[in-house]
Amino acid sequence: MRKMLLPIDSENVPEKVLTYLKDFVPCMEYEVTLLNVISSDRIRMNKEADGVYDIKPLDLETPSNEMLTSFEETLKSEGINSVVTMIKAGEPSETIVEIAESGDFHVILMCTHGMGAAKRLLIGSVTNKVVHHSSVPVIVIRE
Template sequence: MTDCVLVPVDGSPAAQSAAEYASEQFPDDSLTLLYVIIPMVDYSRKRAYPGYTQDDEFSNEREKGEHILGTTRETLPDEVSVVTEIEAGNPAQTIIRYAETNDVSQIVIGSHGKQGIARFLLGSVSETVVRRSPVPVTVVRPTE
């Protein structure tokens, strides 16, 4: 039986590096590429564009996620088993919840390497996942 390795992706170089690392280090396991849609609190565009709704925004984000998942999948070796998923919510909480409820054995996550004030203001998804994950986490920096 193969293990499930969760790889959150967002289209960034860091996420791409994490997916490549996971496919190299866990070639016999199933990789789950997870894209998280961050719900928008203020749909101000709705006011600017009559007829634009939250459903439109969610649909646009889902299409973006499908594109990112497809692009990431195409870069991985064909022999690697890959499943793609899209969830909505706070990224760190969604990744942790997915790991808890889907028999994930390992998380491989990219790190953008934010430091200083950017890290303080924005937080770090990878740091939160490391601290709260129920399974081992490998953090991968983007290859340059």
């Protein structure tokens, strides 16, 4: 079975992604891995808060786990039954590329967030970095 990596960072996965998955995954027999990367900056910020926001990595994982479980249920209700969920901590683009390459994935499916050229130049985007650094093919869906 072929493997597709789908990094998601919010509960609001665009309808275009769901439509693409419904059309593409069954005919190609893909296992879909839903990945949420908890930014290492969020973990560091919580550690440096000196007890004011005493949030542990597990506390950050709970909302991620709920989000992934919800989307997994949505996919299964649409007939996409081979779904795996994964939560990792790190710099998002680097972590996505590392997981894709070390996990023998065949394709990465990502969304843009409509970021303009000027904003992308200043801060970069996770999708842009993954496209330019991954040896695994990336399918980008414009949001």
